[in-house]
Amino acid sequence: MAGGEARILLLSEPRTMDPAVIGNVYASGALIGNALYGTLMTDDEAGEIHYSMAESFESADNGKTFELKLRPGLVFSDGTPLNADAVKFNWDRTKEPATGSASRADAAMIASSEVVDDVTLRVTLVTPVPKYSEAIVTSTLNWIASPAALRKGGPAFDENPIGAGPFTLQNWARQDNMRLVKNPRYWDAPRPYLDSLVLRPAQDSNQRYNTLLTGGADLAVDSSWINLGKADEAGLPVDFLPASGGIVAALNTRRAPFDDVRARQAVAKALDMDALNLAVWNGSARMATTLFTDSSPFYSPTPLQKTDKATAQKLFDELAAEGKPVSFSFTTTPASENRKMAENIQAQLSAFKNVKFQVRVIEVAEFSALRTSHDYDAVLTSSMFLDPDPRLPTTLLGGSSANLSMLDDPQLNESLLAGRTATTVEERKKAYDRVQARLTEVVPMIFFARGPLGAISARNVGGVTQYGLGSLLPEKLWIQS
Numbered sequence: 001m002a003g004g005e006a007r008i009l010l011l012s013e014p015r016t017m018d019p020a021v022i023g024n025v026y027a028s029g030a031l032i033g034n035a036l037y038g039t040l041m042t043d044d045e046a047g048e049i050h051y052s053m054a055e056s057f058e059s060a061d062n063g064k065t066f067e068l069k070l071r072p073g074l075v076f077s078d079g080t081p082l083n084a085d086a087v088k089f090n091w092d093r094t095k096e097p098a099t100g101s102a103s104r105a106d107a108a109m110i111a112s113s114e115v116v117d118d119v120t121l122r123v124t125l126v127t128p129v130p131k132y133s134e135a136i137v138t139s140t141l142n143w144i145a146s147p148a149a150l151r152k153g154g155p156a157f158d159e160n161p162i163g164a165g166p167f168t169l170q171n172w173a174r175q176d177n178m179r180l181v182k183n184p185r186y187w188d189a190p191r192p193y194l195d196s197l198v199l200r201p202a203q204d205s206n207q208r209y210n211t212l213l214t215g216g217a218d219l220a221v222d223s224s225w226i227n228l229g230k231a232d233e234a235g236l237p238v239d240f241l242p243a244s245g246g247i248v249a250a251l252n253t254r255r256a257p258f259d260d261v262r263a264r265q266a267v268a269k270a271l272d273m274d275a276l277n278l279a280v281w282n283g284s285a286r287m288a289t290t291l292f293t294d295s296s297p298f299y300s301p302t303p304l305q306k307t308d309k310a311t312a313q314k315l316f317d318e319l320a321a322e323g324k325p326v327s328f329s330f331t332t333t334p335a336s337e338n339r340k341m342a343e344n345i346q347a348q349l350s351a352f353k354n355v356k357f358q359v360r361v362i363e364v365a366e367f368s369a370l371r372t373s374h375d376y377d378a379v380l381t382s383s384m385f386l387d388p389d390p391r392l393p394t395t396l397l398g399g400s401s402a403n404l405s406m407l408d409d410p411q412l413n414e415s416l417l418a419g420r421t422a423t424t425v426e427e428r429k430k431a432y433d434r435v436q437a438r439l440t441e442v443v444p445m446i447f448f449a450r451g452p453l454g455a456i457s458a459r460n461v462g463g464v465t466q467y468g469l470g471s472l473l474p475e476k477l478w479i480q481s
Contacts, residue, residue, distance in 0.1 A: 004479045005196040006461070009208050009220040011335065013175065013201040015365030017161035018150070019143035020094045020101040025382070026223055026453050026470025028102075028364060035180050035197065035474045037143035037163035038187070040068075040087075040136060042467035045241065047387050049133050050467075053082070053144075053164065053187065055119075062423075063130035070119040074164055076146045077183050082164045084121040088113050089147040091123075094140060097401075100368050103139035105394045105402035128421055135390045138468040166192035166475035176200070180474075192475040193463065203335045212236070212456055218479060219457040219464065221472060224337055225285040225449065231456040239464045241453035243384040244296050245392065246288030248445040249330065250404035251378050257319070257326045258377065264443035266315035266326060266355070267378075269308040271348055276448065279344040280337055288447040291436040297425050298388060298432045304440055304447045313352055320354035327356040328377035333364050338380055341448065371401055379404055384451040384469055388432060389420045391469075396435075396444065405444035412438045 014022045014029040019037050022029035040054040049057070055069040074082040093099055094107035101107065109132065113123040125132060136142050146162035161169055164187065167180035177200040182192055200217075202208040205224040212220045213234065222228060231238050251258040251267075258264050277285050292299045316326055330345065332338040342359040349357045360376075370376055381404055385391035393416040394400055398408025415438060419431035439445075453470030463476035 002190065002193050002478070003195050004481060005198060006194050006219060006474075006477055006479060007198045007200070007217045009202040009211060009217045010199055011201070011221055011223060012203065012333070012364035015363075017158045017169065017172075018099075019090070019145045019161075019163070020099050020103065020140050021368060022140060022143075023102045023368070024138060024140050024142060024468060024471055025384075026221055026451075026466075026472075027382070030468075030471035031221060031474055032178070032199065033140065033143045034165065034471060035167040036161050036165045036169065037145055038165035038475075039142050039467075039473070040144070041133065041142065042471075042473070043134065043137045043386070044467070045386065047134075049137070057133050057136065059130065059132070061128075063125065063128035063132060063421075065122060065124050066132060067116075068121040068123070070121075071187065072119055074187055075185055076149075076162050076164050077168045077185055078146065078149075078162050079185065080146060080148065080162075081118070082144055082146075083118045084115045085118075086147055087121050087144055088115055089150075090144045091141055093150065097372065100372070101140060102368050102371065102402075103141055104371070105400045106135040106139040106141055106390070108401065109135060109390065127417075129390050130421070131387055131389045134387055135394070138385075138391055138471075142468075167197060170196075186475070188475065193478040194474070197474060203333075205336050209456070212458065215458070217458075218461050219455060219477070221470070222454045222456050223452050223470075225281040225452050226337075227456065228452055228454045229284045235459075237457045237459065237461070237464065239455045239457070239466055241386075241466050241470055242293060242295065243386055243451055243453055243469065244292040244298075244388065245383040245385050245447070246450045247380070247382050247448045248288075249378045249448070250381050250445045251443070252374065252376055253405050253407045253444060254374065255377070257324065257328055260319065260324060261442060262315045262319055263324075263326045266312045266319070267349070268305040268443050268446050269315070270312035270352055270355070271305075271345065271446065272307045273305075273448065275348065276341065276344050279347075280340040281449065285449040285452070288450050291432070291439065291447075292388075293450070298429050300429075300433050300436050302433075302436055302440070304436065305443070309352075316352055316354040325354045325356070329358040329360045330378045330380070331360045331362060331370070331376040332380040333367070334361055341380065370404070374406065376404075382451050383445065384453070392416065392435070393420055396439075407442060407444040409438065409442050409444075412442065412444075
């Protein structure tokens with residue numbers, strides 16, 4: 001099983017190797033970050049934390065302070081030590097707005113940090129977050145790069161990113177492929193099992209599946225409900241992580257038209273999710289009709305939104321009569337299914353009067369800039385989680401840099417924080433029931449489908465393991481020759 005090279009298809013290409021910027025989710029550079037920088041910790045479907053480069057991450061005061069313990073003797077690929085100072089540098093840097101990290105909101109939960117010794121970092125949070133370990137697992141805080149290399153910055157770092165992961169970068173031909181080779185200094189020998197990886201972006205879902213099916217690739221990170229279904233029918237191995245929340249349109253509540261709650265309610269009520277499912281996924285998607293999946297302890301059957309075309313038209317007419325006709329652009333990426341979603345929404349809204357809809361397509365790499373520019377009316381993004389804390393509050397709390405709707409609603413804030421700090425499942429469920437009820441009223445985002453956090457592999461590939469939000473671990477992969 002040891003040795004060999006895996007050809008892997010990704011959903012997008014990162015614009016940089018900077019670990020703070022890549023994005024630790026299935027749709028961005030999660031596999032690349034894990035390959036170059038390794039992981040401090042991971043989790044499983046049950047939400048249990050598993051430690052890797054960290055030995056522990058514990059709180060003795062219900063989430064106000066945490067102490068991170070590293071494995072002794074960790075080194076970066078250039079032989080320099082990966083110690084508590086390096087972790088502090090990376091985490092502090094992620095907090096800085098100038099870094100442009102998608103995980104800034106997660107890092108901003110840390111008020112201060114103190115290096116206790118080479119392997120120990122003590123962090124104090126702004127407010128208690130008992131499940132803060134999940135913020136590490138699902139964000140770029142899980143990846144630590146060499147501070148010396150990061151200080152060089154820009155092209156110099158992209159050409160030679162120094163991490164402590166299972167692989168190092170050999171070459172990167174942008175818009176083509178990236179080749180990674182085994183890191184002989186990786187801490188967890190005999191992993192990685194493979195000698196090298198060749199990574200290539202494949203945004204078109206049909207092309208991605210056909211390339212894998214015809215032997216042009218060994219594994220594909222895939223977020224297509226259609227592809228996952230076809231692979232399953234063809235007998236190809238499929239690894240799938242179920243998650244609550246889903247793919248959403250975040251509505252910018254700080255500018256017209258969505259600064260008026262009626263505009264948000266009108267669009268939500270105008271859309272037929274069954275029709276969207278049929279048009280985009282041939283009816284195969286699991287739609288996000290509720291905030292939590294029915295397997296979650298926090299599940300509530302209350303629907304997030306209901307189609308009501310008559311009320312939608314009434315609201316569109318009411319706003320137009322006041323001189324505020326609904327006109328907005330929908331920002332998405334070039335991925336084929338995202339385009340189909342935008343086109344179907346456009347077709348559905350065209351049946352209504354007093355509403356205009358425009359599609360705006362940008363590259364995945366440009367999305368991080370939206371968190372600071374807020375230059376969008378509605379943007380296709382995601383709010384997915386296994387446990388709701390801290391991911392759900394991160395995307396919904398007023399003042400959070402990850403809150404793309406920018407809604408600051410006191411009732412919603414109170415319920416989210418109550419769910420975060422409650423000490424029993426019953427108390428947390430009551431709080432999250434209030435969250436879901438409030439979401440249906442103020443509509444900061446429109447939920448579409450559950451996020452298919454998946455990977456499809458050839459039959460001779462093994463060790464396919466995901467954690468967090470569809471973050472694939474390359475060190476466990478092997479190919480049977």
